[in-house]
Amino acid sequence: MDALPDHMRPERSFQGFILALQRFWAEQGCVILQPYDMEMGAGTFHPATTLRALGPKPWNAAYVQPSRRPKDGRYGENPNRLQHYYQFQVIMKPSPPNLQELYLKSLAAIGIDAAVHDIRFVEDDWESPTLGAWGLGWECWCDGMEVSQFTYFQQVAGVECAPVAGELTYGLERLAMYVQGVDRVYDLNFNGREGAEKVTYGDVFLQAEQEYSRHNFEYADTAMLFEQFKMAEAACRKYLAAGWRDGSNMKEHLMALPAYDQCIKASHVFNLLDARGVISVTERQSYIGRVRDLAKACGEAWIHTETGRAV
Amino acid sequence: MPDLLLELFSEEIPARMQAKAADDLRRMVTDKLVAEGLVYEGAKAFATPRRLALTVHGIPARQPDLKSERRGPKIGAPDAAVQGFLKATGLKSLDEAKIQKDAKGDFYIALIEKPGRPAIDVIAEMIPVIIRTFPWPKSMRWGARSAKSGSLTWVRPLHSIIATFGLETEEPDVVKFAVDGIEAGQTTYGHRFMAPGAISVRRFEDYEAKLKAAKVILDPQARKDIILEDAKELAFAQGLELVEDQVLLDEVSGLVEWPVVMMGSFEKEFLSIPDEVIRATIRNNQKCFVVRDPKTGKLTNKFVLTANIEAPDGGKTIVAGNERVIRPRLSDAKFFYETDLKTRLEDRLPKFEQIVFHEKLGTQAERIKRIERLAAEIAPLVGADVEKTKRAARLAKADLLTEVVGEFPELQGLMGKYYALAQGEDASVAAASEEHWKPQGPTDRVPTDPVSVAVALADKLDTLAGFWAIDEKPTGSKDPYALRRAALGVIRIILENGLRLRLADICGPSFWQAATEKRAREVQNETKQPDGTESPRFTKFVVRVDTETFGRRSVPAGVVDLITFFADRLKVQLREQGARHDLVDAVFSTSPSPWWRADAARSAGKLDLIETAGSEAALDSNPPPEEEMQDDLLMVVRRVEALGKFLDSDDGKNLLAGTKRASNILAIEEKKDKRSFDGAPDAALYKLDEEKALAAAIDQVKAEASAAVAKEDFAAAMSAMAKLRPAVDAFFDKVKVNDDDPKVRENRLKLLNEIRAATRAVADFSRIEG
Incomplete structure (x- = not known):
């Protein structure tokens, strides 16, 4: 690490911070994936987590996932709320016995020394009603601030995890703000350079936050979105039905991934509709249930695929 | 007698579950010991975020031997019966059996001795069962073993188990068992950050001491005492006073193995927020205590945090970090509060039309x-001003729609009061x-x-x-x-x-x-x-x-x-x-x-x-x-009180006995005649003085008791009732109810009915037991 130029150091640059995490987890045997090319609310939706958490085959991966939370947009005016932010996601299946130690080492790799900081594992049971998933674990606190989620998946997409996968989610902006010592996310140093060469998080994302906030709250085409939801739902069902080899004997599935893409799509469209305020409280539950049904059906398909099934 | 030490070392146990888990562990182990005939002298359980521990001392080294006798066949019984008896009792031959005489003849008796097993073997069998059936509110699977069904579940991954058993004076034995691949031994680990190394322990005394040396305070009460004392001390040193909070203290003590209490501060401008909002923000989100100025009783811009480590920089980084987290939290709270103040409570009401109750x-x-x-209907009945009551009712729930209550539901009502006062109500x-x-x-x-x-x-x-x-x-x-x-x-x-x-x-x-x-x-x-x-x-x-x-x-x-x-x-x-x-x-x-x-x-x-x-x-x-x-609750309660006092007195007890007797006789005679004896008795038919005296007493008591009840003076009603007692006693002493003259009999039964009626002014005595 001493060989790192200053502008790549995790406490100086956001990108250096991400690279440090990637490198750390690569050294632990994780495949380093790139973000999934679809809009999603959290890194957990990435098929590398949702689907790969299922089935008996070992799987260790880490990746950055842009997370879209349309309702969290604040037109760029709030110092730490964003409708688009980065999560760093680690999944290890089966969960290794030293996952907590690995996590603490990863913090050290990004400049958080557990000897001077107060790191705590505070109870937090995780549940995703849209994914039909739950797990037990903690919020990880650093000096009173929640910096990560740590979960042992028990069930995903309605399927019991066997073996259990351990999942870590780092809120990258928040952690980087802490490490860099800035109070406003847009002031994060993105590239680690100073003076004219310096690029901030605001330079990269402020305009996007403003534009997408307008879009999410005011202009997103709700008629189109309602239609898209229905289309994605129908497509997901269609691909699932068509994916069973030899018709409907439910033994081997050949299209779980494309079907799951439509589930991701439906989930994001729902989030946009929710941000536009056009879904009532009772309808809300029903939409969440519809996405969950898709996720469960995809999970069921996945465990009948080459990668997802037993041996 | 030997002692047992048990430790279950895991990843972080939720704070809210620790106390009950320690208690469950103690209860399950000791119940099982007793059920196995191992009566112990004492037991104590402890919990930290990473471990449950139990010490049981004074356990017998062996279970007591169990002796029993079993009766066999008669002497001279067929061989099949004898062989069956030998087989069932494990005797080698009839020579080992006793012979017992009874009325039916001579019988073989087998003495069966079941020797007690060593306690350590019994414990080795029971602990794995207790671990597998432990009543965590929610438990989980983990690791490679979770690929198979039936793998161990625990609140969070379980890493190691200590189980030792032995006398104080000797090197104890490890209780040999394994649960889902975890072998019991005598190794534990110290504080996660300050002393993470393995520690070998023998028994509870060195276990607790070695943990302390490895920066783990085992006893939750000791951690609470440290936190509370240090927090008070820190506040006192600045002329301030800690706002004590038992629930928070319980939780915080379950989040640390080595409590280190420090004080931080926030910007004074946040003190414009109501104290309760500051406290809710700092307590709920940050698990920190707040501090007040004893002179004014108002909060100050300080808070007390409890860290889990002694940092080489004296905690400066930790305090600074917590301050950095609390600032935006308070900033949000202040924003919510000030936003709320901009809207009058009545202007929020239309929104309730959209919310389904x-x-x-x-x-x-x-x-x-x-x-x-x-x-408005109730107001006059309770002496409240109708207009004020209507206004209060209209506004009372409006704070449900405020930002602060949305964030801190427990402040509902209180915020309404602040906002109402702020708008001049x-x-x-x-x-x-x-x-x-x-x-x-x-x-x-x-x-x-x-x-x-x-x-x-x-x-x-x-x-x-x-x-x-x-x-x-x-x-x-x-x-x-x-x-x-x-x-x-x-x-x-x-x-x-x-x-x-x-x-x-x-x-x-x-x-x-x-x-x-x-x-x-x-x-x-x-x-x-x-x-x-x-x-x-x-x-x-x-x-x-x-x-x-x-x-x-x-x-x-x-x-x-x-x-x-x-x-x-x-x-x-x-x-x-x-x-x-x-x-x-x-x-x-x-x-x-x-x-x-x-x-x-x-x-x-x-x-x-x-x-x-x-x-x-x-x-x-x-x-x-x-x-x-x-349906007048206050009067019901007063009656019950007065009745209770009365029945504690001799007069009350005897009157109760008298009315019961009257009721019983009436019940029998009513059944016999298939009629009731309602209606006023005829004074002309009274033959004995005691009858007349009772009739006079009933009239007097009825009048007095009713008057007292009307004045809601139930004690007086009871005293009046007491006057009935001598007349009732004398009546039963001297008067034969079932007189030969049917008219006299009927009249006397009507008189008895009157006793019952008189007492009903205060209570139905027939429903009283005793």
Whole structure:
């Protein structure tokens, strides 16, 4: 690490911070994936987590996932709320016995020394009603601030995890703000350079936050979105039905991934509709249930695929 | 005798589960030891975030031997029987058996000795079962073993187990067992950050001491003491005072193995936020304590945090980090509070029209209107100003829609009070926002200001009446809308404020209002025109309901049922306070006024109104039950108290015995003659002085007792009743009830009936036990 130029150091640059995490987890045997090319609310939706958490085959991966939370947009005016932010996601299946130690080492790799900081594992049971998933674990606190989620998946997409996968989610902006010592996310140093060469998080994302906030709250085409939801739902069902080899004997599935893409799509469209305020409280539950049904059906398909099934 | 040390070392156990888990571990192990004949001397369990530990001392080294005898066949029995006996008892030959004589002959007896097993073997068998069946509220699987079904579940991954057993003076043995691949041993680990290395331990004493050296304080109480003492000390050193908080202390002590208490501060400008909001922010989000200035009682800009490590920089980084986290939290809270202040409470009300209270009971807006009307009805009965009460009822729930309450639901009511005061409301009106929620539980105080009392009663009664009207009453253990708590709240408000209220006067309008509104909603749906507009029939219905119904005392069966519910809750309440349940029943079953009869007739007219507007009656107009009851709760309670005192006296006991005797004789004779002996006795038929004396005593007592009851002086009524005793005693002493002359007999039975009647002025003595 001493060989790192200053502008790549995790406490100086956001990108250096991400690279440090990637490198750390690569050294632990994780495949380093790139973000999934679809809009999603959290890194957990990435098929590398949702689907790969299922089935008996070992799987260790880490990746950055842009997370879209349309309702969290604040037109760029709030110092730490964003409708688009980065999560760093680690999944290890089966969960290794030293996952907590690995996590603490990863913090050290990004400049958080557990000897001077107060790191705590505070109870937090995780549940995703849209994914039909739950797990037990903690919020990880650093000096009173929640910096990560740590979960042992028990069930995903309605399927019991066997073996259990351990999942870590780092809120990258928040952690980087802490490490860099800035109070406003847009002031994060993105590239680690100073003076004219310096690029901030605001330079990269402020305009996007403003534009997408307008879009999410005011202009997103709700008629189109309602239609898209229905289309994605129908497509997901269609691909699932068509994916069973030899018709409907439910033994081997050949299209779980494309079907799951439509589930991701439906989930994001729902989030946009929710941000536009056009879904009532009772309808809300029903939409969440519809996405969950898709996720469960995809999970069921996945465990009948080459990668997802037993041996 | 040997001691057992057990430690279950895991990843971080949720703070809220630790105390119960330690207790469960102690209970399960010791119960099992006793069940196995291993009676121990003492046991203590501990929990930290990463471990459950148990020490049991004074366990016998072996189970006691068990001896039993088994009777076999007679001497000379067939060989098959003898062989069977030998096989069953494990004897090699009949030489090992004893012979016992009895009336039927000589029998073989086998002495069977079951030697006790070594305690360590018994423990090795029981602990794995306890671990596998441990009652965590939620447990999980983990790691490679979770690929197979039946893998161990624990609250979080379990890493190691210590189990040692042995005498204080010797090197203890490891209790040999394994659970899902984890072998019991004698190794544990110190503090996660300050002393993470392995530690080998022998027994509880060195275990606890070595942990302490490795920066782990095993005893949760010791951690609490340290946190509390250090926190107080830190505050005191600055001339300040810690705001103590037991719940927070319990939680914080479950988040650290080595508590290090430090003080941080925040910008003074945040002190413009109400103290409770600052406290909720810092407590709920950051698990930190707040600090006040003892001179003013107001919070200061300090907070106390509890870290889990001693940092080389003295904790500077940790304090700075916590301050950085608390600042934006307080900044949000301040923003919420200031935003809230910009909107007047009444301007928030229209939004309630969009919020459904219950599908069948309409919106929050409708509910608030009902509460307002009810509160205005109740106000004069409790001495509250009607206009203030209406205003208070209208505003009381408005803070539900504020930002601060959205963030901290526990501040509901309190924020309403602050916002009401800030917009210049009357102090009583503002106070009702907070007070009308009370009492929240059996230990919560009740409101006392008349305006708050009226709104609190209206709020609870509307809830009860509403759910009664849609037939969602509590059943068995199911009470999803906390209706029992609401009823108890009404009871406590009435009793503790000494209010004179007829339940019928307050339940009637509540029920009527809720039921008509429910019916109106149904009619509205049923009569809707094809184009979706409202039918003129519905409009007519609404006008009639509005002008004719509300406020009149109608008592349909639903109200009787609701009052019966109150009566039951009062009985439960009185019993819990130690009153005898039979006394409560005795008082409830007397009633000077069958209040509903006339009202029920009157209410029939209103039921017609609903019939004309809709297809069926919304209200059940069944006749009320025959049993009479009391509906002035305060008077019921006073009667029960007076009756209890009276029955503790000799006069009371003897009078009770006398009336019981009279009742028993009457019951027998009534059955024999198949008739009752109601009606006044004929004075001309009295033959004996004792009869005359009793008749005179009854007349006197009746008059005195009734007069006393009318004045609500129940003690005096009881004293009057006591005068009956000598006459009753003398009567039973000297008078033969079943005289040969049937007329005299009948007259004497009527006299006995009079005793019963006289005592009913205060209670139905036949319901009293003893």
